[in-house]
Amino acid sequence: MNVVPLPAPALARLARTSPDPAGLTFLGSALHTRRLLLLKALLVRVHRHRAAVEPGALGRFERSWELVERVDRHRPAVVREVLDYPTTGAWLAGALAEPLGPGFDRLLARLDSIAATAALRGGGPLDVTVETPDGLLSLPGVGRLPVAAPRVRISAGERIVRFHPDGARHAAPAVLTFSGVRHGLLTGHGPGWRQVHPLPGGAACLDDLDPYRAGAGGGSVGTAADHADTDHAAWSARWRAAQDLLRRTDPGRAAEIARAVRVVVPLVPRGPRHRGATLSAAPGAVLTSLPAGAHGMAETLVHELHHSKLATLHELVPLYGHGRDTVHRVGWRPDPRPIAGVLHGAYAHLALADLWRRAATADEVPKSWRSRAGQQFDDIHDQVGDALEILLESDELTAEGREFAAQMRQHHASLGATPLAAG
Incomplete structure (x- = not known):
């Protein structure tokens, strides 16, 4: 199975974090092609x-x-x-x-x-x-x-x-x-x-059963919660409330989440802070401890989905090279990040900035979230801008990666320095 080369307009829409049905279809085809190639690689290894x-x-x-x-x-x-x-x-x-x-x-x-x-x-x-x-x-x-x-x-x-x-x-x-x-x-x-517990209103499920739900060996993403320790009613209610909030904030992004997120994997909480993660080998899965409120679930889904989208895209169109030891400081983490981490973090936070910009100006969402979203937008906007400067000055990106970062910067500039006042 062959994947048609990604047209420049589609790459631009992905870079701008735009909900794009055609882009999702393309990434889905790319994911399936890679899955078949990896299966064939396993067969070859077994026979060899x-x-x-x-x-x-x-x-x-x-x-x-x-x-x-x-x-x-x-x-x-x-x-x-x-x-x-x-x-x-x-x-x-x-x-x-x-x-x-x-x-x-x-x-x-x-x-x-x-x-x-x-x-x-x-x-x-x-x-x-x-x-x-x-x-x-x-x-x-x-x-x-x-x-x-x-x-x-x-x-x-x-x-x-x-x-x-x-x-x-x-x-x-x-x-x-x-x-x-x-x-x-x-x-x-x-x-x-x-x-496996179906989540309401779509094809996604809550998987607290599969032995590979947190990777082949578990580890760095956290400990997957077991079925007996999962409050399925609470997860379903949080999922439903987040979907409703996203539909009122950004219907296109709500539709994208409903289509692209296939699995939510509950993680065991580690301390008071919320945990969210993705596995580059498992696009379409969001690993998370139970977020606080509908807004927390909505933000987690948007954030982690964009890690999945970028991982799938990078496998198809390499955006950066490998093997360099250079690390960079970013505003949202205390530890220095390699260029892949800078790109992933900037992309996921750019999607959140877009979401928060819309939430801060949407009369249909709770006033408490409008206010909180405006503050979060203010906090992250400059951090994403600084990370984009790192990316655009780096020689570790491929030509496609530089074009991707340039399109991200254009979208970042279009959001403005501060959101419009909430009603």
Whole structure:
């Protein structure tokens, strides 16, 4: 699959943080192409080092690969959704970086669950056995079931999916049903089953189940909250309120969030400060502790989505080089940042400045947020301007990166030094 080169006007709209359906479509195609390339790279690595891969793991990987290809011939849209699910990218990044050995073999087993999920969502009869590391069957974007066995057989008819843990005399009492065969929707029922929680008003979900939701090894982005510790009603209410606030502030940006954010991953709070993050390998996922109020959720979604957009764009059109040790001071962080960090921070904060500018002058939003947004705009505007000067004076950006930064500066100037007085 080939991606059409990004037209200059589309690059300019992305640089200006403008909600742009055509730009999102382009980035989605780029993401899918990269996902396929990374999958192929994993296949090549497995075949090149097949003598170092445990024979059972190798056989299961090849059977799962064949299953994905078979489903793709009949239901390519379903396969694309499963492959483009953010945690699939996090798993792929981990598998490609993992040294050969037992850890690598263990990561290969994830393709079992990915292939089974695609086949189940594609409909039709199915009878496959998948590995269940740690005694958990995890179906990306669907849910999780404890099985207390190293593998489980999955059998599916036209309407019902049953699970048969290895060594058990009977099927597990939990089942999946096809709640929307046309769109490959699955709903679980029964003891032990935990469903990925849908967020209201769109296709996004709250995923506190997937083992790769915070990356292949967890770590720097924070600790992902578990299902048992997540207040799903509170998250749904915060999401709904943020969407309503965004629609009243900037309908285009609200539509962009609804389309581009596929997954919200709850993080365990670390101290009193809110935490938000993205994974460059998992665009479309927003990792965050529960923000304070609707405005906090709205700001987090806008901020983190722009990190995702920039990460996807950079993979397609490199905006900066690598390998330099130069670091720079920016106003929003105490630690010096490499040029990639300056660009990412300036881009995400430029999007927030745009949002705060609109909020400060919108009669439809609560007066408390109008006032707060005006202050936040004042605080960040000059900081973004200083960061843009760093970017435009740097020799670490590519030609496309310099054009991108120049378009960012034009949008930054168009916002003005201070917002109009709120009504």
